[in-house]
Amino acid sequence: MLKIINLHAKVEGEKTEILKGINLEINQGEVHAIMGPNGSGKSTLAKVIAGHPAYEVTDGQILFNGEDILEMDPDERARMGMFLAFQYPVEVPGVSNSMLIRQAVNAVKKARGEEELDPLEFEDFIAEKLKLVEMDEKFLDRSVNAGFSGGEKKRNEILQLAAMNPKLSLLDETDSGLDIDALRIVSEGINSLRSEENAFLLVTHYQRILNYIKPDKVHVLMQGRIVRSGDSSLALELEDQGYDWLVTETHVNGEA
C-alpha cells in the first residue's frame, strides 16, 4: 500500500536534512509503529508522507497504491485515502466541527464516485462514529478543536479518521498527552477501525500505546534513518533499555 524508497527530506529553505534515506513498506492489513527519540525525524516522516508544504523532498520516492504521490497536494493524497492525525490538532474558530467533517467526508466520497451525504444523512452517519470515540454530539456544533482539552482534540482526530475511512492512517504521536482513559478510548477506536483493507502507521515516542494496539512491525528511527526493524517485541526492548544501546550499536557498525 505504501512504499517509501530512499526518502530524503529537509525543511524548505534550510540545508540540514532531517530524513536521510528512509526505506519502508507497509502492506494492507498491517500496523506499523515508528519509534525513536525526540528529534529523530518521526513526525517529519508522517508530515512528509501527508504532503506538508513546510518540507522539501530532496531525493527518493513515496508510492501510495503504486502511484508516485510526491507531486500531489495534501488534499489529493487525502482524497486517495490517506489520513494524518495531527500531533497538535489545529483550532479553527468559527468553523463548526460538523461542517469540517461533513465537507471532508463528502470530498472523499466524491473522489470515490460515491453519493455525497446531505446534512440529515450526515447526522445519522456521524452519530455512529461519535459512539466509537465516546464523544457527545455537542462537540459537532462547537468550533473545530477550539477550547477542546488535549484529550478531546485527539479523540476528535480519531472521529475524523473514522468518518473519512482512509486506507492509510498516519497517527502522529496520537498518544502523547493522553491520560489513561483517553488513551484507552483512542486505542479502542483505532482497533475497531483496523481491517484487512487498511493500514496504520503509528508514530510514537513511548511504548505505552503499543500495549493497546499491537503492531505487526516496529521500526526505530534515529537521526533520520531507520536503524532497526522488528516485531512488537522490539518495542518492549526499547521500553526496558531506552534508545542508547542502539546509538552505540549503530556507531559500532559504522552506520552513524
Add this chain to the structure above:
Amino acid sequence: MTVNEENKKTHYLKELQLASSPVKTGVSVIEQARLKAADDLSIWDLPSLRDEDWKQFPLKPLVRKHFAPAPVNSGIAHSDIEHALITEAASARIVIVNGYFSPELSNVDKLPTGCYAGPVSKAPINVVDQVNNFYGKVAQYGRDAFTAFNTAVTHDPVIVFVKKGVALENPIHILHVTDASDASVYTAPRVFIYAERHSDSTVIEDFIGKGEHAYFTTSVSESVLEDESHILHVKMQRETAEAVHISRVASKLGRGSNFNSYMISNGAKMFRNEPLSLVDAENAHATIDGLVLVDQDQISDTHSTLDHLKPNCTSHQLHKVIANGRGKSVFNGKIFVRKDSQLIDAFQENRNLLLSKDANVFTKPQLEIFADDVKCSHGATIGQLSDEEVFYMQSRGITKSEAIQLLTYGYALEVIENIPVPSLREQLSYNVAAFTGASIEAKDIV
C-alpha cells in the same frame, strides 16, 4: 489643486443642504440644531487629504458627483426589503425610505407600554423631553462638516425609548433604505436611542440601497444609557456597490450601564465609521467591535473613540478586517483614559486578514492614558491565513481554495457570533460565506 476646485469643495455640503427641504419635527431642540448646523456648513470645510484623520479617505469620488435630496415618494415596496428583514423583529420594525418614515413598511405595534419606537414628530411628550435634553450632545464631533450636514438636512429622526425596568423581548430593527433607481441622491438618517434605568434592549440599525446610481448616506446615531441599562447595538452597512456611506455611532454611558456595539460593514464603494463611546460614569462597560469586508476597490475607514471619563470601567474593541482584491481598510482606534479615571480595563485589538497582494491595510492604535493605575492592552496584526491551518484542512481532503474560504469564514464569525439574534446571525453568515465563497448549510451556522 486649483483655486476653483478648492472653492467648490468648501461649498459642497452647503450646496447639497441648500437643495434640501427637511420635514418639520415640531421639536425645538432639533429645529434649533438644524439652523445652527446650516450656518456652520457655510463656514466648515470638508476635510482634505492634508487632514491626518482623512488622508486615507479621498473625498474626490464624492465631490465629483452631484447628489440631489432623495425624494419622499419612492417606489420601494415590501418585496424590495424582504431579503433584509429580521424574523425576530417582525413586530418592531421601522423602515425609513430615503430618510422618510414609512408607515406602510413599518410595524411597531407590539412594543411594551411606555416604550416608543418611531419618528420624533409622533413621540409622546416624556420621550420628547429626553430628546430635548440630549439631542446632539452625545454625537460630539467638533468641527465636523458631515455631522453638521446630517443635523441640518435630516428629516424626522427615529427615536427609540425603552422604559425603566423593561427588557425588550425582541430586537428593534431600523432599516434605512435608499432608492437610487432613478438618480444620484443623498440621505441623512438620524437615530436617537434612550434607555431608562434597568432597561435592556437590542437595536439593529441597517443600511441597504436599491438601484444602479451612486448615492451618499450620512448617518448619525446617538444612544443615551441611564444607570444600569443595557443596549446591544448592531449596525449593518450593506449598501449597494455605488454608495458612499459616512456614519457616526455615538453613545453616552451611565453608571453600571452596558453598551455593546457590533458594526458589520461589507457594502458601499467607500465607507467610514466613527464610533464614539463616552464612558461617563463608574462601573460601565462599552464594547465596540467591528467586522469589515472589503473587496475590489472598496475603501473602509474606521476612526473610533473610546473615552474613559470616569474610573472603574471596562471596554472591549475587537476590529476584524478581511481585505481582498484592491480593497483598503484603515483603522484608527483612539482610547482616552482621563487623569482621574483609575482602574480602567481597556482591551483593543485590530486583526487584519489580507487575501490578496493588492489589498491594503493601515492600522493605528492610539492610546492616550493620563491615569496611572489602569490596564490597557492593545494589538494590531496584519497577516494571511496560517499555513498550518490550511494544511490541516487540506489533509482532510478539502482543496486549498476551499480551505481558505472556510478559514476566512471562521475568522469573520468571531464577531458575528456575539449577536444574539439568530436570524440575523444566519443572514450575516451567508453574507460572509458569499464574500469568501465558502459553501455553508443552514446547519453549519454557529
